[in-house]
Amino acid sequence: MFATTILMAFKEIRRNVLRSALTVLGIIIGVAAVIIIVTLGAGTTAQVGSEISKMGSNMLTLMPGGNHRMGGAAGSSPPFELSDIEALRRDIPEIAAIAPYAQRMSQIIAGNENRRSNVVGTTSEFIQVRNWALTAGRTFTPAEESAGRAVCIIGATIHEEMFPGQDPLGAMIRVDKISCEIIGILESKGQVMFGGDQDLVVAMPTRTFQRRISGSNRIAQIFISAYSQESMPALKEQVTQLMRERRRVDEDEDSNFNVLDMTEVSEVMENTIGVMTTFLSAIAAVSLLVGGIGIMNIMLVSVTERTREIGIRLAIGATENEVMMQFLVEAALLSAFGGFAGIVLGMTGAALVAPAINVPFVFEPVTALMAFAFSGAVGVAFGFMPARRAARLNPIEALRHE
């Protein structure tokens, strides 16, 4: 009987294809919008996660400044020095690798090519800390580091754009006012969502950078990596403690530096994306509500149009429940069709949009299933009133209806 009811409802929907399609347009758009938002949100979350792990998930970042204000008010807090790094390395054996980081945008010239690039002063450990690798060449030797020699490692973008098809190892590159020898090439890390091309970079020893580029002993950040993810909280505590002592922070004072844990950063970002996704989905869901009202409207019209049919059904022995079920199934089926079309449309849309905004396309069957179930529920909820009206018609009057 139930199968027959569904079949009857299906026939009825097909009888008015155009009207049915227009009726469910609201549902289609609503579901498609929710699917696109949720899919892109999931893609963005995955993207952030992979970027964080690219940066090294076992990594701590030390920055001057107070209270997690990333990059803010750094001027008021004293910067780090190379001696800080030596102290950290000496006193905390749990540190796997540690590297200073000073950075500046500078002009790079090689032959006729000319770029503005990120120039970084660091040590050979930088590559280890940042989970990076060299595709060719070598890193700085301790001798080069302590002498402040003019040697540098270039990013993949510099290689491709300034030395296309050439082996740049041993070539000279002009960075600001100095000329330095290329000794290594970094593997490509690609675009980051927040920070542009990571491969547009020239790295040189800290001393070289301090003396010849920045002219200052300041170190903007210190990167520290742990041996394992599990040791991160303890390591973070030790680093904080030591740095508070070195920077003479009183016990009741807030630290004048931050120790950022990358998993924390990723959690914060994922939470932010989650809130945004939920918020946007809620807005899109309003369209589902409007779609539901559209279904209710057309079902009411349908009940009026089919008054005589309802009268006939009641006269030949349909119970009120059966008539009600017929209209309810029709509304639910209509709405579920809309939901299905919306899922297809939404997935297609997300698959098209994702590459355009540099986000991976993540198919989430649970989202699709939920959207489908929800659209069916919308049909039942908004089909209830018209269906009950149909079931409660007086058969005598319904049969007389023109």
Place this chain on the structure above:
Amino acid sequence: MTTNYNPSGSIQMASGNVSGQPLIRFENVFKIYGQGDAEVRALDGVSFEVNSGDFVAVMGASGSGKSTTMNILGCLDVPTRGKYFFRGVDVATLSHDQLALLRRHYLGFVFQGFNLLARTTALENLELPLIYQRLDKGARRRRAMEALETVGLLGRENHTPAELSGGQQQRVAIARAIVTEPSVILADEPTGNLDSARSHEIMQLLTRLNRERGLTVVLVTHEDDIAAYAHRRLEFRDGKIINETSTQDAA
């Protein structure tokens, strides 16, 4: 579906208990609309019986109470006072759903306006009551084709009402009424929309069903020559039966 009853069982109408009592019995039935000065007595104390196998014509001018009688007979309406027994069961004691089941299993309706589902083939129209009887597709099709054959419309099963003449539509409607093998057919002015030749064809079909299958027929009409096919006539005026004649001998 919340129909949690065994259709025939719950309304206790095993075919056996009919013996000895009439199929239909009206006992002093009143149908009153409005109150006080505005009171209208559509039925004003009507009593009659219809036995199994009868062919009864209910006659009268419009407003005489014959349509109200048909509605109550068809369990689409209930008396204000008095009792209606169907196969010995007081219909007033049945629930809404039980009345629906009574219609489903024991009554067949034929209307003046045919009342077939539009844009639906003859076969599908015939299958409709069988769907509510929970018959499977094969049984539905077989029964529907048999009924179509009975009314002489084999070959028209895939025609929609719009593709059939008035007489053919009424034949489909009669087929729909008999396809469930009911105890009684309630025909409300079945020839009202048909020309004279078509009307007589329809009446001959009903007569044949009555004679060959023993199907009880209650027919509402205001035309003498149509009523002439019946064995008995109940003449209504102002909500009362003013005359009851038997034409059994003529037939």
